[in-house]
Amino acid sequence: MSAPVTIPGTREQCAALDAVDPLAPFRKEFTLPANGVYLDGNSLGVLPVRTPEVVRRTVEEEWGRDLITSWNKHGWTELPYTLGDRIAPLVGAGAGEVVVCDSVSVNLFKLLTAALRMRPGRRTVLGERDTFPTDLYIAEGVTGLFEGGSSVLMPSVDDLDAYLDEGVAAVVLSHVDYRTGRLLDMAEITARVHRAGALMIWDVCHSVGAVPIELTACDVDFAVGCTYKYLNAGPCAPAFLYAAPRHHAVAEQPLTGWFGHAEPFAFDSGYRPAEGIGRFLTSFPSLLALSGLRATLEIWEQVDLREVRAKSLALTGLFIEQAQGLDVVTPRRPEERGSQVAIRHPDGFPVVQAMIERGVIGDFRAPDLIRFGFTPLYVSYTEVWDAAAALREVLASGEWRAERFNRRGAVT
Ligand SMILES: Cc1ncc(COP(=O)(O)O)c(C=O)c1O
Numbered sequence: 001m002s003a004p005v006t007i008p009g010t011r012e013q014c015a016a017l018d019a020v021d022p023l024a025p026f027r028k029e030f031t032l033p034a035n036g037v038y039l040d041g042n043s044l045g046v047l048p049v050r051t052p053e054v055v056r057r058t059v060e061e062e063w064g065r066d067l068i069t070s071w072n073k074h075g076w077t078e079l080p081y082t083l084g085d086r087i088a089p090l091v092g093a094g095a096g097e098v099v100v101c102d103s104v105s106v107n108l109f110k111l112l113t114a115a116l117r118m119r120p121g122r123r124t125v126l127g128e129r130d131t132f133p134t135d136l137y138i139a140e141g142v143t144g145l146f147e148g149g150s151s152v153l154m155p156s157v158d159d160l161d162a163y164l165d166e167g168v169a170a171v172v173l174s175h176v177d178y179r180t181g182r183l184l185d186m187a188e189i190t191a192r193v194h195r196a197g198a199l200m201i202w203d204v205c206h207s208v209g210a211v212p213i214e215l216t217a218c219d220v221d222f223a224v225g226c227t228y229k230y231l232n233a234g235p236c237a238p239a240f241l242y243a244a245p246r247h248h249a250v251a252e253q254p255l256t257g258w259f260g261h262a263e264p265f266a267f268d269s270g271y272r273p274a275e276g277i278g279r280f281l282t283s284f285p286s287l288l289a290l291s292g293l294r295a296t297l298e299i300w301e302q303v304d305l306r307e308v309r310a311k312s313l314a315l316t317g318l319f320i321e322q323a324q325g326l327d328v329v330t331p332r333r334p335e336e337r338g339s340q341v342a343i344r345h346p347d348g349f350p351v352v353q354a355m356i357e358r359g360v361i362g363d364f365r366a367p368d369l370i371r372f373g374f375t376p377l378y379v380s381y382t383e384v385w386d387a388a389a390a391l392r393e394v395l396a397s398g399e400w401r402a403e404r405f406n407r408r409g410a411v412t
């Protein structure tokens, strides 16, 4: 059950909530736009103030000065594990259950292949048709490698029971949907998938750092997540993966690179997987990118995720209230939504551009969704109030119809 949430009804009430917000002190930890409000932390998190100095130390003092001795002297060798252990509390996992490496897509490739190998009599991977496409593309790629393999797309997770037959080896779902912001019941769905004899893989990209996650308590088999959204580790920062300890000895991932070997520096000719979570590594992740993650995790160690969740629900609730009359596709029930609000509008793209010109940065997802992400560590109630007012004004004035708002770049 979620804690009761107070939704402010006036700008004054927003200011009063900001004044007593237990997360307000974190705002100074982040580099925020001077004139505007950033509501896109669900796509790319902002720069923590401390990150440039941490990265500078890695570059100048570790790489530049201590050179190759840094592998031991500065614990480089251990970073995929130590950083994984620091992410673990954010996803309800224990030490030695999370490792930082590669991208979400690559990690999903490794885990899905391992899952299919663990269910030899079954050859189907199930996913939602409208989930973040890379997950579906990877499922297609992996199942294509197995004789009789197929990736099956359900119209929606609501159809799960109809699709969960004895051919299903694994189900891949996003904990929070990247478009609608719908939050799924991880415990209930995982249990249902297990009852059907399949393995459950969660993509927590849009929930980690925004919603408390309980991978162990929910009995999840595997999970993948990214660090550059709510965690603020930096553009294209390394991803992480979780594997339940019961699978460590049996899961065989296919990208058997030297860092997944039991003894990488024995330089054996044959592959022997490491015991434990280490077997999911392939190569060593970019050291410079790891230092961005190292920096931001120092902040996360001070954060109470229950406070994050309570404020997130209040911010999204406030925005939904203030967007009355618009086609909000995000669930209104608090227990069913993550930390973003999406609004369907046929001219969503120029509307988002007009908002950006006013200093409110959200984004657009084809074909017709306007998306705003609410990151409780650095977004205030007053900013959300003002952003909703700006949206109403942009729509009422029709200013988005100006020709300049229709020029598209490669990334929207
Ligand atoms: C739900 C989800 N899964 C996967 C990805 C892609 O991850 P990567 O680029 O690390 O492969 C993203 C975002 O980019 C995402 O939102």
Ligand SMILES: Nc1c(O)cccc1C(=O)C[C@H](N)C(=O)O
Residues within 6 Å of the ligand: 042, 043, 044, 132, 178, 236, 411
């Ligand atoms: N990872 C991204 C990238 O490398 C380029 C552009 C966008 C992204 C994103 O993360 C998009 C994001 N997953 C989304 O929810 O739309």
